[in-house]
Amino acid sequence: MFKFILPHSLRQAGILGMNYRNYEIIGKNNPRHLYPLVDDKVQTKQLAAQAGINTPALIGVIDAQFKVKNFLSLVKGRKEFVIKPAHGSGGKGVLVIKKFTQNYFRTASERVLTYNQVYQHISNILSGLYSLGGRNDVALFEEMVHFSTNFNQYSYRGIPDVRVIVYKGYPALAMMRLATQESGGRANLHQGAVGVGLDIRTGQAIAAVQHNQSVFQHPDTHVDLTKLQVPLWKEHLLIAAKGYEMSGLGYLGADIVLDQFRGPMMLELNARPGLAIQIANKKGLYHRLKEIDTFPKNLTPTERVDFVLAQSKDKN
Amino acid sequence: MLKKLKSVRFYLTLALIISFLFAAFSIYYKIRYWGFALEPKELTNVWAIETHITFKPTGDPIKVSIARPNADNTFKILDEDVVAPNKYMVQFEKERVILTNTAQQKEQDIYYRVLVYDNKKGKGKVYAPKPEVPSPPIFDEQSQLIARQLILEAAKLEGNPVQQLIKLFAQEPPNETVMAFMPKRKSAKNTATIIKDILSFQEIPARLAWGVKLSEDKKSFSADVMLEAYLKNKWEVYNIETAEKGIPKNFIIFQHGGESLVDVEGGENSVTKFSVIKSISTSFNMASHRAKLLGDKNWFDYSIYSLPIAQQTALKWLMIFPLAILVVVIARNMIGIKTMGTFTPMLIAMALVQTGFLPGLICFALIIGIGFAIRLLLSKLNLLLVPRISAVVIFVILIMQFFAIVGYQWHLDIASSALFFPIIIMAWIIERASIIWEEEGIKNAMKEVFFSVVVAILTYFVIVNPYIRYIMFAFNELNLVILCLVMLLGTYTGYRLTELLRFAPLSKDKTDV
Ligand SMILES: Nc1ncnc2c1ncn2[C@@H]1O[C@H](COP(=O)(O)OP(=O)(O)O)[C@@H](O)[C@H]1O
Numbered sequence: 090m091f092k093f094i095l096p097h098s099l100r101q102a103g104i105l106g107m108n109y110r111n112y113e114i115i116g117k118n119n120p121r122h123l124y125p126l127v128d129d130k131v132q133t134k135q136l137a138a139q140a141g142i143n144t145p146a147l148i149g150v151i152d153a154q155f156k157v158k159n160f161l162s163l164v165k166g167r168k169e170f171v172i173k174p175a176h177g178s179g180g181k182g183v184l185v186i187k188k189f190t191q192n193y194f195r196t197a198s199e200r201v202l203t204y205n206q207v208y209q210h211i212s213n214i215l216s217g218l219y220s221l222g223g224r225n226d227v228a229l230f231e232e233m234v235h236f237s238t239n240f241n242q243y244s245y246r247g248i249p250d251v252r253v254i255v256y257k258g259y260p261a262l263a264m265m266r267l268a269t270q271e272s273g274g275r276a277n278l279h280q281g282a283v284g285v286g287l288d289i290r291t292g293q294a295i296a297a298v299q300h301n302q303s304v305f306q307h308p309d310t311h312v313d314l315t316k317l318q319v320p321l322w323k324e325h326l327l328i329a330a331k332g333y334e335m336s337g338l339g340y341l342g343a344d345i346v347l348d349q350f351r352g353p354m355m356l357e358l359n360a361r362p363g364l365a366i367q368i369a370n371k372k373g374l375y376h377r378l379k380e381i382d383t384f385p386k387n388l389t390p391t392e393r394v395d396f397v398l399a400q401s402k403d404k405n
Numbered sequence: 406m407l408k409k410l411k412s413v414r415f416y417l418t419l420a421l422i423i424s425f426l427f428a429a430f431s432i433y434y435k436i437r438y439w440g441f442a443l444e445p446k447e448l449t450n451v452w453a454i455e456t457h458i459t460f461k462p463t464g465d466p467i468k469v470s471i472a473r474p475n476a477d478n479t480f481k482i483l484d485e486d487v488v489a490p491n492k493y494m495v496q497f498e499k500e501r502v503i504l505t506n507t508a509q510q511k512e513q514d515i516y517y518r519v520l521v522y523d524n525k526k527g528k529g530k531v532y533a534p535k536p537e538v539p540s541p542p543i544f545d546e547q548s549q550l551i552a553r554q555l556i557l558e559a560a561k562l563e564g565n566p567v568q569q570l571i572k573l574f575a576q577e578p579p580n581e582t583v584m585a586f587m588p589k590r591k592s593a594k595n596t597a598t599i600i601k602d603i604l605s606f607q608e609i610p611a612r613l614a615w616g617v618k619l620s621e622d623k624k625s626f627s628a629d630v631m632l633e634a635y636l637k638n639k640w641e642v643y644n645i646e647t648a649e650k651g652i653p654k655n656f657i658i659f660q661h662g663g664e665s666l667v668d669v670e671g672g673e674n675s676v677t678k679f680s681v682i683k684s685i686s687t688s689f690n691m692a693s694h695r696a697k698l699l700g701d702k703n704w705f706d707y708s709i710y711s712l713p714i715a716q717q718t719a720l721k722w723l724m725i726f727p728l729a730i731l732v733v734v735i736a737r738n739m740i741g742i743k744t745m746g747t748f749t750p751m752l753i754a755m756a757l758v759q760t761g762f763l764p765g766l767i768c769f770a771l772i773i774g775i776g777f778a779i780r781l782l783l784s785k786l787n788l789l790l791v792p793r794i795s796a797v798v799i800f801v802i803l804i805m806q807f808f809a810i811v812g813y814q815w816h817l818d819i820a821s822s823a824l825f826f827p828i829i830i831m832a833w834i835i836e837r838a839s840i841i842w843e844e845e846g847i848k849n850a851m852k853e854v855f856f857s858v859v860v861a862i863l864t865y866f867v868i869v870n871p872y873i874r875y876i877m878f879a880f881n882e883l884n885l886v887i888l889c890l891v892m893l894l895g896t897y898t899g900y901r902l903t904e905l906l907r908f909a910p911l912s913k914d915k916t917d918v
């Protein structure tokens with residue numbers, strides 16, 4: 090049956106509600122004029138490069154319909170590439186091409202597209218089909234992430250990514266999102282992806298949920314989720330923490346993927362990260378944010394990460 | 406940070422309280438002084454009383470003095486005018502209308518018309534200055550004896566001294582003592598005058614009152630006389646035949662005390678007749694008259710109620726919007742229902758008001774259904790965004806057109822109601838639903854459409870209620886309160902109702918529902 094809880098016990102559990110997030114956290118920590126920086130993936134990439142954050146390298150940008158026909162020359166000599174709308178969200182319009190010839194393109198999800206289909210896809214991106222509010226957009230070409238084989242068992246098709254909530258520069262809460270068959274290979278929780286809450290100190294799984302329900306195995310691969318451990322965890326945290334200086338956002342969600350060869354890479358930043366991470370962690374954000382409010386200001390990203398690692402250790 | 410929020414909330418709360426007080430005062434004022442009703446259809450009786458005076462001029466200068474109805478608390482004067490032959494000078498005095506003219510030859514006709522309305526709210530309060538002790542009438546010895554006798558006899562009857570006397574005079578067969586005292590021609594006026602005199606003899610102030618009984622469409626009748634006596638610190642009116650106390654229902658007093666209703670100087674054989682016509686008016690139609698009486702005319706002129714009817718109708722429609730918006734805000738921010746577009750549900754609700762509930766819903770479902778099917782076909786064509794959404798808009802227009810024609814030919818109201826739905830909104834719903842379908846599956850698409858319709862239905866029931874609509878129009882200052890409320894809700898940081906469900910797994914102490 091339906092489970093309801095009283096507002097009182099939600100508050101005790103320190104759950105952040107949508108209204109509180111919007112008014113108190115986002116409204117007060119994220120100045121609106123900074124949104125375009127993170128909503129536009131081209132700008133995000135440039136800023137990340139300046140801040141010394143690893144991201145998939147930019148191959149090029151197509152910003153006008155008449156340039157679409159030249160897209161092959163852009164990726165000439167490469168083995169693989171990724172096309173995505175600069176203003177996309179939720180994985181819409183992302184095309185990961187892992188192998189291609191002049192006429193055929195094989196995607197990461199093993200679909201084969203013709204030249205015309207890819208051409209059409211880019212054209213759709215430009216016309217705003219996948220973008221916020223349907224406004225005109227540009228198509229961004231970047232290098233493909235070679236996803237670390239560590240996680241092959243953990244995800245159905247799509248690659249898992251790590252989401253870290255960063256508050257005032259301090260990593261607050263983290264989870265890994267695993268694609269499932271139900272989510273269509275996408276890492277969006279509301280589409281049925283699995284969210285695995287991670288210990289912010291160690292990168293170890295604490296809990297996992299799918300559709301708000303606890304799970305212990307991946308629904309498709311049946312691998313034991315409780316054993317999940319993200320390698321290079323400190324590097325993940327560092328990227329997330331740097332996102333604060335880079336974007337100026339006091340409250341952000343950093344999406345980080347692990348490349349087999351180049352280590353953790355930031356895919357994007359989000360100025361309005363969702364609240365489902367609380368469910369994956371079986372833990373509310375509120376107390377954590379209040380705790381961070383008392384943390385020292387003016388530390389460097391590295392110092393902040395060290396602070397978090399040390400601080401959490403004390404507590405455990 | 407927190408301090409700042411506190412002050413924002415503080416000022417908004419203050420604004421809410423102020424707007425609330427203002428609205429409360431304004432509503433009170435409108436009801437009390439403009440006569441606005443709390444019910445949409447409360448009617449007020451309006452009586453047109455006509456005093457018709459005819460007389461033959463004697464050849465002297467003419468002066469006609471007519472009593473104006475007493476604007477007491479039970480009735481209020483809306484309007485009055487005099488229709489008289491040319492050259493009459495008309496003067497409105499506090500209690501009388503005076504017409505003067507030079508000497509005339511022909512028989513004269515003068516009409517005095519007055520419109521009065523029931524003032525239900527004001528009943529029961531009678532302004533009564535304490536009269537002086539009346540000077541006793543001049544009775545000769547014998548009359549004094551009889552008067553004493555009468556008082557003694559009356560004391561045996563029921564009621565207060567006034568009622569006792571009236572009853573004594575009304576006895577059938579007539580009381581002998583009374584007969585001795587009465588003049589030969591017995592009339593209500595004479596009886597009343599004599600009772601008045603005897604009361605004065607007892608030092609009870611009394612006077613005659615003239616008035617007319619208002620009943621539907623009465624023509625050519627004479628004024629009634631009543632007896633007023635001052636007992637227990639207030640004037641009270643008595644029926645001269647039944648001794649009943651109090652002003653009879655629908656009785657309007659034209660004049661208290663001595664003078665007659667109509668005095669004619671320079672004329673003879675004057676005849677005064679009254680006619681009454683009843684009409685009914687809504688409280689709105691009355692409002693401007695009342696405002697005028699109050700000297701509030703300017704205020705009223707700048708209210709929406711003095712606009713032409715067509716504009717008032719449009720405003721009536723507009724005035725309900727803020728409430729609908731409030732419903733949407735509550736549904737989204739407090740309950741946490743996800744809807745398509747912020748105000749889509751509100752616009753659907755407005756269409757439903759015009760189409761009627763069931764026909765509208767069926768029609769809505771049909772348009773969305775057909776549009777959706779077409780949109781699915783369209784997506785196969787891989788059109789660019791702008792042309793595609795444009796195509797959807799055109800398809801929606803074609804569907805509506807088709808429905809309208811079919812509806813007309815087959816006399817199906819359901820189909821004809823198609824035209825009331827906002828085209829762009831329909832296209833938007835179709836487009837958005839199909840995108841969600843493609844991206845997140847049919848379940849999510851249906852869910853979002855469903856919840857939008859749920860909020861639309863909720864909104865519909867709020868705005869379709871004639872009572873609520875009337876209140877929002879008649880007391881439009883409530884919109885200020887809603888405005889402040891909506892802004893205050895903008896600082897609401899508590900949980901949404903749906904979050905209690907969403908985050909339920911995170912709490913130890915769960916409650917099964
Ligand atoms: N360079 C890349 N290489 C491989 N996969 C990618 C790459 N970029 C994006 N993806 C895949 O697409 C998903 C969405 O990409 P992202 O950049 O986060 O866009 P969005 O803002 O739409 O979420 C990622 O979670 C990942 O699975």
Ligand SMILES: [Mg+2]
Pocket residue numbers: 179180344356357
């Ligand atoms: Mg993403």
